[in-house]
Amino acid sequence: MTLFLEKRANYSRLFSALSPFLALGLTLVFGTIMFTVLGQNPAEALYIYFVLPLTDAYLIEQIVLKATPLILIAIGLSVCFRSGNWNIGAEGQYLIGGMIGSLIPVYFNDFQSPIVLPLMMVMGMLGGAMYAAVPAILKSRFGTNEILTSLMLVYVAQQFVDWLVRTPWRDPQGMGFPGTKRFNESAVLPDLLTNGEAHWGTVFAVVAAIGTWFMLSKTMKGFEVTVLGECPRAGRFAGFDAKKMTIFAFLFSGALAGLAGIAEVSGSVEKLDDNLSLGYGFTAIIVAFLGRLNPLGILAAGLILALSYIGGEEAQIVLQISNRATNVFQGLLLFFVLATDTLIHYRIRLEFGSSVKGAS
Amino acid sequence: MTNSTKNTGSELLTVTGITKIFGTLKANDNVDLDVNTGEIHALLGENGAGKSTLVKMLFGSLQPTSGSIQWRGSTVTIGSPSAARILGIGMVFQHFSLFDALTVSENIALSLGESVDMNDLAQKTRSVSQEYGLPLDPGALVGDLSVGERQRIEIVRCLLQDPALIILDEPTSVLTPQEADKLFETLERLRDEGRSILYISHRLEEVKRLCSRATILRHGKVVGACDPRKETAASLASKMVGADIDIVHRDNAGNTGEVLLALNSLSMPAATPFAMALKNISLDLRAGEVVGIAGVAGNGQSELFDAISGEATQNNPDDVVINGQSAGLLDISERRNLGAAFIPEERLGHGAVPDFTLSENLLLARHQSDKDRFLKLGKIALINRAAVKILARKIVEDMDVRKSGEDPDASALSGGNLQKFIVGRELDRNPDVMVVNQPTWGVDAGAAARIRQALIDLATSGSAVMVISQDLDEIFEISDRIAVISDGGLSAPAPAKEMTRENIGMLMGATHQATSDGSASAAGNEEARP
Numbered sequence: 062m063t064l065f066l067e068k069r070a071n072y073s074r075l076f077s078a079l080s081p082f083l084a085l086g087l088t089l090v091f092g093t094i095m096f097t098v099l100g101q102n103p104a105e106a107l108y109i110y111f112v113l114p115l116t117d118a119y120l121i122e123q124i125v126l127k128a129t130p131l132i133l134i135a136i137g138l139s140v141c142f143r144s145g146n147w148n149i150g151a152e153g154q155y156l157i158g159g160m161i162g163s164l165i166p167v168y169f170n171d172f173q174s175p176i177v178l179p180l181m182m183v184m185g186m187l188g189g190a191m192y193a194a195v196p197a198i199l200k201s202r203f204g205t206n207e208i209l210t211s212l213m214l215v216y217v218a219q220q221f222v223d224w225l226v227r228t229p230w231r232d233p234q235g236m237g238f239p240g241t242k243r244f245n246e247s248a249v250l251p252d253l254l255t256n257g258e259a260h261w262g263t264v265f266a267v268v269a270a271i272g273t274w275f276m277l278s279k280t281m282k283g284f285e286v287t288v289l290g291e292c293p294r295a296g297r298f299a300g301f302d303a304k305k306m307t308i309f310a311f312l313f314s315g316a317l318a319g320l321a322g323i324a325e326v327s328g329s330v331e332k333l334d335d336n337l338s339l340g341y342g343f344t345a346i347i348v349a350f351l352g353r354l355n356p357l358g359i360l361a362a363g364l365i366l367a368l369s370y371i372g373g374e375e376a377q378i379v380l381q382i383s384n385r386a387t388n389v390f391q392g393l394l395l396f397f398v399l400a401t402d403t404l405i406h407y408r409i410r411l412e413f414g415s416s417v418k419g420a421s
Numbered sequence: 422m423t424n425s426t427k428n429t430g431s432e433l434l435t436v437t438g439i440t441k442i443f444g445t446l447k448a449n450d451n452v453d454l455d456v457n458t459g460e461i462h463a464l465l466g467e468n469g470a471g472k473s474t475l476v477k478m479l480f481g482s483l484q485p486t487s488g489s490i491q492w493r494g495s496t497v498t499i500g501s502p503s504a505a506r507i508l509g510i511g512m513v514f515q516h517f518s519l520f521d522a523l524t525v526s527e528n529i530a531l532s533l534g535e536s537v538d539m540n541d542l543a544q545k546t547r548s549v550s551q552e553y554g555l556p557l558d559p560g561a562l563v564g565d566l567s568v569g570e571r572q573r574i575e576i577v578r579c580l581l582q583d584p585a586l587i588i589l590d591e592p593t594s595v596l597t598p599q600e601a602d603k604l605f606e607t608l609e610r611l612r613d614e615g616r617s618i619l620y621i622s623h624r625l626e627e628v629k630r631l632c633s634r635a636t637i638l639r640h641g642k643v644v645g646a647c648d649p650r651k652e653t654a655a656s657l658a659s660k661m662v663g664a665d666i667d668i669v670h671r672d673n674a675g676n677t678g679e680v681l682l683a684l685n686s687l688s689m690p691a692a693t694p695f696a697m698a699l700k701n702i703s704l705d706l707r708a709g710e711v712v713g714i715a716g717v718a719g720n721g722q723s724e725l726f727d728a729i730s731g732e733a734t735q736n737n738p739d740d741v742v743i744n745g746q747s748a749g750l751l752d753i754s755e756r757r758n759l760g761a762a763f764i765p766e767e768r769l770g771h772g773a774v775p776d777f778t779l780s781e782n783l784l785l786a787r788h789q790s791d792k793d794r795f796l797k798l799g800k801i802a803l804i805n806r807a808a809v810k811i812l813a814r815k816i817v818e819d820m821d822v823r824k825s826g827e828d829p830d831a832s833a834l835s836g837g838n839l840q841k842f843i844v845g846r847e848l849d850r851n852p853d854v855m856v857v858n859q860p861t862w863g864v865d866a867g868a869a870a871r872i873r874q875a876l877i878d879l880a881t882s883g884s885a886v887m888v889i890s891q892d893l894d895e896i897f898e899i900s901d902r903i904a905v906i907s908d909g910g911l912s913a914p915a916p917a918k919e920m921t922r923e924n925i926g927m928l929m930g931a932t933h934q935a936t937s938d939g940s941a942s943a944a945g946n947e948e949a950r951p
Contacts, residue, residue: 067444
């Protein structure tokens with residue numbers, strides 16, 4: 062028996078629009094089964110997962126806070142992926158962005174000025190972009206595989222930042238804990254609401270989403286990105302340069318990942334420590350595809366994924382279920398989103414035994 | 422034919438009501454076909470008529486959705502190519518499946534599927550190849566052989582299994598006229614031995630010469646059967662297409678002006694191991710003329726196209742001169758801005774993005790030449806989609822492109838209609854220089870005639886047109902001058918009236934020999950000039 066995935070000649074636009082809701086419905090059904098098996102009241106569990114976080118101002122802010130770096134990074138990745146450049150190393154670009162952006166507050170801890178924050182943000186973007194330039198140049202000059210090089214550079218960045226905060230940059234008054242001195246006020250990204258948690262990084266994310274959406278769907282640059290990603294040969298015929306595009310896409314996504322990094326450092330933690338690498342750069346790949354590589358879709362996808370994280374944390378606290386169960390639940394959500402999407406565009410065909418049948 | 426009539430009459434293969442459905446497409450719709458013992462039977466049809474689907478079912482690589490196949494009077498199921506071989510059906514594919522790094526007899530051994538004695542096999546290969554006038558050295562590496570020789574391997578490999586029916590899919594598309602003649606002699610010999618041949622082609626002259634019966638397919642259905650020897654090429658063509666075809670008119674022959682495209686000793690190294698290097702190509706293309714570049718597939722046609730279009734740029738600015746301006750260092754957009762237009766061989770994936778709409782595909786080729794019309798806000802380059810759509814609609818009307826929907830994806834159009842759009846996209850600019858690679862490949866005859874006429878009209882209006890084509894009929898139909906590309910070198914163009922199929926065939930072969938004994942092909946070209 063062989064299983065084939067056949068592209069449908071026509072797909073239903075209605076079902077395409079409904080697919081996220083179908084996926085959510087299926088997740089709820091299977092979530093109910095899972096929580097029942099775990100001995101929990103499924104209605105309560107699902108309530109804690111999806112509704113409770115939205116009824117509490119503090120939890121809503123937590124969702125926005127969590128979604129911000131995911132969205133920023135995923136928007137950059139959407140340009141990369143659409144142009145056919147597989148940047149898997151956003152986590153490294155995020156770390157290096159956070160690190161380079163911290164140079165001023167680390168070395169000039171007492172320097173206070175309104176230009177400090179803009180400088181930090183720009184340096185963070187430059188840092189991320191420069192780090193992304195390494196796999197981009199390797200690919201366009203030497204034809205190396207960018208998936209491997211960008212991924213390996215993540216580990217380099219992780220070890221390097223870890224060493225920095227443990228050795229040369231460690232705060233002498235920090236009781237031996239790894240981390241720099243706390244930044245002064247002019248190096249801290251202001252909160253969105255007074256005494257809140259969410260910071261201006263969220264504004265950057267929204268601006269980046271709208272700006273990138275405009276670029277991709279309305280301008281020649283976006284056209285070039287899509288042509289080169291869909292069909293490189295036709296791109297060459299159009300006069301587009303695939304090598305320049307590789308550099309552009311990596312610099313663009315590296316800059317946004319770097320901005321996410323420095324916004325997280327300056328806005329949330331207010332110092333550089335050893336907990337910056339939480340895997341946002343990898344989760345953002347999922348966010349980018351959940352949002353169908355559309356910056357506005359990514360805005361929604363980032364918030365939904367953040368909701369499932371925060372809901373999962375609440376479920377662990379309230380229901381005392383293990384974080385494995387919350388991981389399974391997230392996996393269900395992702396699986397159904399991708400499965401409904403795939404089945405709308407493809408059909409499954411089974412073929413039973415079709416080898417040699419001689420003459421009869 | 423007289424000496425084989427004693428064998429004909431008994432039915433070898435009968436196909437009844439065979440249907441094959443792919444998704445929503447009926448590739449074969451209730452097809453009937455019968456092949457007698459000892460005949461060469463033609464399967465005629467345009468590209469996409471369902472010929473390949475039908476023979477793949479006969480050879481077991483596809484299974485019919487419904488219908489039955491009878492072999493020597495009994496119903497059979499052909500589950501796989503090896504089942505077909507056991508029955509006695511052999512096939513020579515259009516695209517060869519040979520390993521370059523292995524010898525001739527090793528390649529043959531691979532397809533036999535059982536352990537064989539290599540010495541014995543080499544002996545058999547040699548005797549079969551000599552017997553049928555298909556000279557082959559069993560010890561030669563396939564990578565060193567010409568296309569014609571590779572086809573001989575496929576035929577010999579097929580003959581070693583002593584088949585009763587041999588299916589040949591477009592066998593002459595890769596051969597020079599002389600090589601094709603030799604093939605025909607072999608095929609007639611096989612027929613006289615009582616073997617049957619199912620001959621698939623859209624080249625009507627060779628079908629008239631070889632075949633005693635023909636079955637004609639159109640849109641997956643059998644639309645007729647005839648004796649091709651009693652038909653004319655025109656009557657066969659109209660049966661294939663289902664309509665009379667316009668005859669292309671040309672009346673300005675010889676009325677040429679200044680040089681609009683000049684290639685000056687253009688040489689390019691091969692970009693990949695599978696590409697052809699261009700060797701010292703020189704050509705002047707003048708206003709008002711169509712120059713045809715004939716040649717067998719894979720002799721540097723696409724490399725020449727890429728070099729002129731600027732998809733591959735040169736190191737020396739004077740290698741390519743467009744409209745009097747040195748263009749060797751310029752990219753394709755800059756060459757377009759000098760007044761040149763380009764139509765590549767592959768429609769989907771090179772000339773057009775399959776999943777893009779027609780208007781987006783218009784923007785693909787014209788975003789620089791029509792910057793003022795299509796783009797706004799300077800550096801931001803906002804796309805004026807309304808303007809692009811208006812022009813796309815005009816091109817659709819001018820070229821009579823048949824489509825469904827207002828602005829469908831390129832992949833939703835038939836080959837002929839998409840090609841009309843792509844040609845129209847360039848014609849609409851009134852380019853001074855037009856370079857086309859295989860303008861009517863896989864295009865239905867009606868669209869092909871329209872495209873050829875449009876190219877001739879463009880030349881008449883004072884532009885210079887270069888047509889690279891593997892179709893000699895097309896070359897003769899539209900060219901004022903003809904040059905032959907072979908092994909990456911180009912012969913000196915000669916007036917079409919002075920060229921014959923024979924001397925074009927000589928030129929196609931002459932440079933092959935020039936390079937195989939190590940001399941430069943450009944020199945070979947000089948010697949080969951008539």
